[in-house]
Amino acid sequence: MAIAEWRLMRDFIPALAHRLTSASTARRQLSIILVVAVVARAITFGDPVVHVDEEFYFTTAYAWLHGATPYIDIWDRKPIGLFIVYLPAALFGLKAGIWVYQAMALASLVGTAWLIARLAGRAGWGRGALAGALAYVLWVDFVDGQGGQAPIFYNLLVIGAATLIMPRDDRGPRFLPGFAAMALMGIALQIKYSVLFEGLFFGLWLLWSAWRGGRRWSIVPLGAGLAVTALLPTALAWFAYHRIGADAAWLYANITSIAARRPDPALEQFGNLMKILLITSPLIAASVLAWLSRGVANRPVRAWLFAWLGVAWFGLLVFGSYFEHYALPVLVPLSICAAGFFGDHRSGRRIVLPLLLIGFLGGQTLLLIKRHNRGTAAQFAGVVEAIGHGPGCLYVFSGESMFYPASGRCALTRYIFPSHLGRLREEGAIGVDQQAEIERILALKPEIVVFRPPYFGERATLRAMAIQEMRRHYRLRATRPLGAQAIQIYERAAP
Template identity: 40%
Template sequence: MTGARAAPMSRAMQAWSEARGRSGTAGRWGGWLGFALLLGWAVLIRARDFGNPIIHVDEQYYLLVGDRMLHGALPYVDLWDRKPVGLFAIFAAIRLLPGDGILAYQLVATLFAAATAWLVARGGMKLGATPLGGLAAAAAYILWLSLLSGRGGQSPVFYNLFTAGAAVLTLRLPQLAAAQATGAIVANGAAACLLAGLAIQTKYTPVVEGAFFGLAHLWYLRRAGGSIGLIVAAAVLWALLGLLPTGIVVGDYWRRGPAVFDAFWFSNFASVALRKGYPAAKIAARLAGTTAQLLPFIACAVLAARMRPGSAERRIVWGWLAAALVAFAMIGAFFDHYALPLMVPLAMIAAPVLGRWRAAPFAVIGYGLILFVARVMLPPTDAASARAVAQVMAANDRGECPYVFAGDAILYHLARACIPTRYAFPSTLAYESERGASGADEVAEVRRILAGRPPVIVTMDEPMAPWNPATQGLMTQALATRYRRVLSVPRENAHLLVYLRRDLPLRIAPSGVVYP
């Protein structure tokens, strides 16, 4: 009886030992040398945007809020948004570094991108990829970040690191279950769920992936021979750890009083359902564009699905991809950067394919570089435009608060200006998609701002999304009667327009900006 029990245990431990040996063959390529190569690649790909303050409208606002948090601003009460506090806390921490925060957040984001890519390589090798295949998949991940509006500090650039870490831990489960290491599975699940919790407090959609990681751990804990009591206790522990970061934030807002907590709750959870949908044609166009960019990974996924045999690790990563797809579809807007979380499981799935066919890495990276040149390198950055506008704002604010109705929230930060509204993200009051979704009476708020007679107003001649006709009408009337245009600079396919109040003389910015 004892011998019969010992034989399977011996085989399990032998399998565990052999698996550890195979993972060790990655050697230096899966260690610091591999990370150094990926970090150098990330710097090379992302260096063009270092110092660019307007890579994407979202991350501009994250930096603005993070900066103002250090000066006492409370998210959702003083500055409104839907993102979790954890994201703004990352940018607040970055703001403690030297400089104005722009280059700093981009360098930190580059470090996060490289670290995530390194985990992609490690995960790919757990799926059977060669070190070359793992590194090629990791390099492709970094490249595709820039193709999907992740060139700077979009939230997935940060939380993908937490999700990738949780995924790599989850890929250990088949080996741990084979060794019947129930205690190790419990500890592994605790680490994975805490990482998922950090991702959730950076953006809420990773809750789907976190739930998948937790369920996978429960499944393998049962397969490892865990008792019902142990499984229940582990499930409670893992759920609590996954909710812990968000629970700390909820508790902090709760202790501040009902009004503050209500503002937090509405912003984070209720307002999402109030956003207007986008036309079906626009959604279809976005999906088509994202799909076209992901074609190499879709092709690799098809080839990977046909590769035999299918290991338990591969089944885990396919389940994770399914969870990521659910998270991608949850909000329904389908902007290209919403696909950034898909890149981690897709790149891991692609790794064995990229290591199996010699031409595959060249084909995938080559396709990506062509898109990179066309979409990133050739278009102008418009960084000079933003800095010119900020200089005019700073030179003419007279100690009062200028107002950015449409354009870039980072202008407040560059101009070191006060903000006349808690709805500082321009789309909230200016664009139709947010009408009725923020809890504000947009018309009343714009009237209030205009009644304060801001010395400078910034808007655009062509909006980045359809105008809110009511607030845009108010702005058009005010600009025509009380303001004069003093600057127009290019911004993507339109122009940023700067208006000065008619009763104020124009002050020339220190840089000597020439006004039309």
């Protein structure tokens, strides 16, 4: 055998073995992540009342399939892409559709966690990569990510973009993948606008890399191209509504109403933020310890990951309110950075298994508590049975928006997410006067009106007005339990 051929075989065989080993490791990681994710979320499968947000997303997609147009016939301020995500599930109808969107969410969760492991490996944190991925899978249960919240879906797009442009040691990104990354961020932007800051970070990183690489002449055309790529899905959404003469409705729902919404009380926001910090504190501590290690300064890729984490935290802080699920985007870079402590530190390797076990048990306990408080599929079916399937229209003054498609009764308003009409912080931010819209609905004499118990942040005067109408023209048809709540169902009394 010639010397050149021998050298080729000598180099090829170890490289092939490394590829096979890496592929085997990746498959093994994916299998473990999938099993843990299924077990961690099994409690929620088939439950239609996992969270009010995803109930509404499904309800909107279902109504869209049956002729309603988002922002016109059914109102919300979420981007159209989020409802498009739910369309495949809505095609299967109510019962099967719940399982379908939860399966889609599970696939997104697993894909995101797998890429967390891959990116941690690229940063040289391979020994902690699987632990970081599993931390993400388990910690989403603590922040209302156990179902189909919007970040569960767009986190996969964001980490996909990060995977395309993430630096490898001293090498910057290639720019064709950079455009692909911005396309993914553009799609993510049409699922929820809160990805804006991460998209800006990725775009500015690409521009800085071009400047550092000596391609200063390309900064302006490159920046323009990246911006157009990222904004194209949003522009297409606007244009679709412009074509039907509803661009003003799209603009108000997607832009103006967001700025018009009232902030929550400062004390409430502070309490919510403290809760998020407490929940994520183990991963924050692990990330800080990974940052303090000597390897960060010598590995640009690690510094980039921590910069991404900082931007994700900024994106959470700037929007306010601080509902628990607002932490879901932060969990992605947080889990990657925590992998550095889990793998590189002796203490991290010693505590990672107990920490993940605590995360699993704590998450399951919390899901059981939430199911007890929010209700089960059987309880939901009991309420729907009491509402009945017609004739006559339904008005859910407060309660689950899913009651509309489940009962099949018609709606008398486009504001079928009850909080839009009943919550104080929505006053002046939905395009109509809340009281006037409720009075209009009641004047149309809905056959059935549904109330959940009063909640914090509700406009008490509007509830009192509606209850007064119930006393005059309605009778209590039934009271049914839904979790810790007693749902009251009123029917219109005979004249």
